[in-house]
Amino acid sequence: MDMLDIDAIRREFPILSREVAGRRMVYLDNSATSQTPDRVVEEIVWLYSQEKANVHRGVHTLSQEMTDQQERSREHVRRYINASSIEEVVFTRGTTEAINLVVSSFGSRFKAGDEVILTVMEHHANIVPWQLLRSRTGIVLRVVDINERGELDMEQYRSLFNERTVMASFCHVSNVLGTVNPVKEMTEYAHGKGVPVLVDGAQASPHMKIDVADLDCDFYVFSSHKMYGPTGIGVLYGKRKWLEEMPPYQGGGEMIGKVTFEHTTFADLPFKFEAGTPDFIGIAAFSKALDFIEDIGMDNIASHEHALLEYAQKRMEAMEGVRIYGTASEKDAVISFLVGNSHPYDIGLLLDKQGVEVRTGHHCAMPLMDRLGIPGTVRASFAVYNTFEEADSFLAALQRAAAILE
Numbered sequence: 001m002d003m004l005d006i007d008a009i010r011r012e013f014p015i016l017s018r019e020v021a022g023r024r025m026v027y028l029d030n031s032a033t034s035q036t037p038d039r040v041v042e043e044i045v046w047l048y049s050q051e052k053a054n055v056h057r058g059v060h061t062l063s064q065e066m067t068d069q070q071e072r073s074r075e076h077v078r079r080y081i082n083a084s085s086i087e088e089v090v091f092t093r094g095t096t097e098a099i100n101l102v103v104s105s106f107g108s109r110f111k112a113g114d115e116v117i118l119t120v121m122e123h124h125a126n127i128v129p130w131q132l133l134r135s136r137t138g139i140v141l142r143v144v145d146i147n148e149r150g151e152l153d154m155e156q157y158r159s160l161f162n163e164r165t166v167m168a169s170f171c172h173v174s175n176v177l178g179t180v181n182p183v184k185e186m187t188e189y190a191h192g193k194g195v196p197v198l199v200d201g202a203q204a205s206p207h208m209k210i211d212v213a214d215l216d217c218d219f220y221v222f223s224s225h226k227m228y229g230p231t232g233i234g235v236l237y238g239k240r241k242w243l244e245e246m247p248p249y250q251g252g253g254e255m256i257g258k259v260t261f262e263h264t265t266f267a268d269l270p271f272k273f274e275a276g277t278p279d280f281i282g283i284a285a286f287s288k289a290l291d292f293i294e295d296i297g298m299d300n301i302a303s304h305e306h307a308l309l310e311y312a313q314k315r316m317e318a319m320e321g322v323r324i325y326g327t328a329s330e331k332d333a334v335i336s337f338l339v340g341n342s343h344p345y346d347i348g349l350l351l352d353k354q355g356v357e358v359r360t361g362h363h364c365a366m367p368l369m370d371r372l373g374i375p376g377t378v379r380a381s382f383a384v385y386n387t388f389e390e391a392d393s394f395l396a397a398l399q400r401a402a403a404i405l406e
């Protein structure tokens with residue numbers, strides 16, 4: 001049962017009242033980025049207009065206030081993901097940069113012939129950095145396949161581990177299929193083989209509670225902009241033992257202890273991995289996005305989104321010519337589909353003409369598209385502010401688009 005006051009939630013998002021193509025817009029591209037509530041926007045405006053000063057370098061009041069705001073946000077993230085200390089919370093530009101950081105820095109210990117396990121449902125952000133490392137070092141990439149519902153072949157996953165395996169890196173939730181992977185079980189298995197694990201949480205963190213202590217993963221990465229927060233910032237959680245051992249990712253200001261031309265020492269964690277001026281305003285304002293999620297409650301968000309998913313998916317399954325990609329038993333609020341032989345762009349355009357905003361294409365997961373034997377899909381993805389009326393508008397628009405394309 002839906003207990004949320006969605007109207008009240010929507011009032012925090014003026015963009016949801018705008019029009020597209022002369023109709024009330026229906027925003028269903030939340031997997032690409034979610035909208036941002038007023039409290040986050042107001043915080044950004046407040047910080048720019050009243051608090052802006054560079055962090056960490058100043059003794060003056062403004063600099064100290066801004067530093068406090070940034071570090072309060074770090075503590076909030078720590079609490080939110082249940083990390084054991086703020087030293088384990090590194091701010092990055094997003095999921096992509098966080099993965100690149102781990103691959104470059106942690107990956108610097110890997111040698112030719114070492115094997116890294118990925119899955120066929122990874123976003124390019126969790127494929128291409130590993131390929132760049134492969135061309136530098138000669139590591140080998142092993143890939144776990146999926147079944148017809150879009151669930152990982154767990155038997156194959158387990159069988160890929162051998163004495164050369166040095167890392168496993170996989171998404172928590174697929175941005176195409178919506179599949180929720182059993183990451184705790186996968187981590188436990190990898191650890192049983194002495195293999196550390198990176199979890200790409202970009203699509204999980206907006207939709208479920210993240211507890212890195214419970215998952216016991218070595219690295220967990222996610223982006224603020226998919227979690228109702230500002231663009232351009234993300235988080236790398238890493239176990240302290242690894243972060244301490246790892247070399248810096250980038251050099252520059254903020255990440256040093258002492259610098260001479262002969263020798264440089266590095267700052268303590270987490271600053272060793274935060275070279276240069278960070279997006280301190282975005283970081284500070286991210287805390288308000290976490291407030292937004294916590295005020296509603298992640299359990300309430302998840303059950304509302306699941307109700308929407310079930311409602312829309314059931315009706316789409318009954319529509320002639322509609323094929324859904326990804327029907328895992330554990331699935332998040334994402335529906336990828338195609339209609340007849342139509343190209344996804346044509347469906348997307350016809351939906352846009354009716355005010356419905358969905359994503360079309362390969363969703364930065366070309367190897368998955370190859371595996372499915374399709375050029376791309378149309379993807380509708382839900383957030384907490386979406387309503388059943390919007391789901392109906394989308395379904396009606398899809399019916400009309402399908403009739404036109406027949």
Ligand code: PMP
Pocket residue numbers: 031032093094095096097123125126171173174175200202203223364
């Ligand atoms: N991984 C997954 C599963 C994603 O869905 C995305 C964003 N589409 C990313 C990584 C990359 O996130 P960002 O662009 O915020 O770095």
